[in-house]
Amino acid sequence: MVSEPSLFEDRIGPFSLRRNESPKSTQLSLIVPTYNESQNISELINKIESFLSPITFEIVIVDDNSPDGTSKIVQNLNRKYGNIRLCKRPGKLGLSSAVLYGFNRADADVLAVIDADLQHPPEVLLKMYRKLSEGYDLVVASRYVDGGGIKGWTMRRKVVSRVATYLVHTLFPNSKKVKDVMSGCFMIKREILTNTNLNPIGFKILLEIMTKCRIKRVAEIPYTFTNRRNGKSNLSPLEIRNFIVHVYRIKLNSRMYN
Numbered sequence: 001m002v003s004e005p006s007l008f009e010d011r012i013g014p015f016s017l018r019r020n021e022s023p024k025s026t027q028l029s030l031i032v033p034t035y036n037e038s039q040n041i042s043e044l045i046n047k048i049e050s051f052l053s054p055i056t057f058e059i060v061i062v063d064d065n066s067p068d069g070t071s072k073i074v075q076n077l078n079r080k081y082g083n084i085r086l087c088k089r090p091g092k093l094g095l096s097s098a099v100l101y102g103f104n105r106a107d108a109d110v111l112a113v114i115d116a117d118l119q120h121p122p123e124v125l126l127k128m129y130r131k132l133s134e135g136y137d138l139v140v141a142s143r144y145v146d147g148g149g150i151k152g153w154t155m156r157r158k159v160v161s162r163v164a165t166y167l168v169h170t171l172f173p174n175s176k177k178v179k180d181v182m183s184g185c186f187m188i189k190r191e192i193l194t195n196t197n198l199n200p201i202g203f204k205i206l207l208e209i210m211t212k213c214r215i216k217r218v219a220e221i222p223y224t225f226t227n228r229r230n231g232k233s234n235l236s237p238l239e240i241r242n243f244i245v246h247v248y249r250i251k252l253n254s255r256m257y258n
Contacts, residue, residue: 028057028129028187029106030114033098037116038068045077045084047122048114055129059084060106062098065091095184096205100198103190112187113205120185124223128187136217137192140178140206141185147222148180168207175210177218182206185223 030048034041041061048059061084063071071088078084087105089098099113110132114120120141128139142148144165150158161182168181175181186206192213199208209215 025056026058026108027055028052028110028112028125029060029102029108030057030112030125031060031062031099031102031106032114032116033095033102034061034063034066034070034074034116035092036066036068036070038066038070038073040116040118041070041073042077044114044116044118044122045074045081048125049081051123051126052129054126057083058107060087060102061085062087062089062102062105064089064093064098096208099205103193106190109190110187111190111193112185114185119225119227121223124185124221125187127221131219131221132187132189134219136219137189137215138178138209138217139187139219139221140180140183141223142178142180142183142220143223143225144179145220145222148220149222149224150226151224152227153225172207172211175207177215178206178210179220181210 030052032044037044045059059081061071061074063074063086065088071086074084074086078086085105087101089101102113103111110129112125112128114122114125124141128141132139143150150161153161165180165182169176182204183206184204186209188209192215193209196213198205198212
């Protein structure tokens with residue numbers, strides 16, 4: 001039966017990841033934030049179950065009260081697979097807070113994030129896990145390393161993405177460890193996040209992690225980013241505004257403590 005935790009302690013504010021109290025048999029916890037992804041979630045989960053079959057894993061779906069029935073589909077899929085945890089929140093509280101919520105509900109010592117809209121290919125997840133097992137702290141699915149790329153974007157969107165990446169690399173030199181610091185698909189060791197206060201807004205949580213966590217070894221796995229096939233993009237003018245505010249806030253805080 002799908003676990004449905006109480007709606008709780010979710011809040012917008014500083015976050016600190018709990019430690020695992022004891023070793024877990026689950027090797028990987030994959031966090032998938034959802035909002036109105038009923039057209040995509042079945043295909044995504046079926047692919048994840050297939051591609052990650054060599055390891056033990058759980059899928060943590062954090063659904064922001066999708067009115068399109070996403071959570072019901074997830075419940076039905078868990079009856080088939082048995083390794084899906086559904087966390088339902090009372091409203092649309094944002095992607096970054098959904099990821100942090102999922103992290104704190106996860107069992108494994110390796111945590112990963114993937115979008116629900118199939119723009120990140122699930123087939124890269126096992127490659128990322130094996131790379132992390134080589135001793136890396138963070139592995140990022142990257143559009144901007146050899147073998148990676150983008151399909152279906154307008155030139156304007158490509159320019160905006162590159163300019164945003166350049167801005168982040170310029171303002172935060174430590175972020176240069178990752179060419180695709182704007183990626184929404186990554187895998188990280190739990191210990192890197194433990195006792196680190198994270199307070200992101202918007203959808204670029206990797207930026208927050210790169211600027212606040214002590215990450216020594218980073219690897220990037222190439223993938224090709226494609227436009228979503230179904231549903232409506234969650235990227236909006238408000239999310240773009242949140243990104244700008246987020247960058248400003250991180251920079252301001254770094255000056256306060258340096």
